[in-house]
Amino acid sequence: MAEVTFLSLLSQMHLDYAVCGKHGIGTGIPAQRHKSTVDFSRAATCYHIAGGNNLKLHAREAWRAYADENHEIFYIESAYGYTGT
Numbered sequence: 298m299a300e301v302t303f304l305s306l307l308s309q310m311h312l313d314y315a316v317c318g319k320h321g322i323g324t325g326i327p328a329q330r331h332k333s334t335v336d337f338s339r340a341a342t343c344y345h346i347a348g349g350n351n352l353k354l355h356a357r358e359a360w361r362a363y364a365d366e367n368h369e370i371f372y373i374e375s376a377y378g379y380t381g382t
Contacts, residue, residue: 300342300368307346317361318343327361331374341366345376 307314318326319342326340340363348358359376 298370300364300370303362303364303370304344313347314344314362316342317345326363329363329372329374330361330376333372333374335372337363337372339365339371 304314316324318324318340320326320340326337326343329335329337342364344362344364346360346362348360350357357378359378361374361376362370363372364370
């Protein structure tokens with residue numbers, strides 16, 4: 298999927314996102330959290346996408362999306378995290 302289309306979709310879904318890594322600006326691309334056979338050496342930009350909070354479970358939905366130099370999203374992973382008690 299084209300990066301610009303993906304970011305537009307996130308905006309339409311009212312999901313916040315931020316660049317969490319980008320080649321060429323001094324912030325390396327974070328390693329994927331899950332084992333994968335995907336080649337991450339082509340990653341040029343990584344986005345952190347924030348979802349909703351689950352207050353009962355003290356957790357927050359989150360994802361990472363990786364884009365290559367051709368501005369195509371090639372991998373999305375869960376980055377679900379616990380917020381504490």
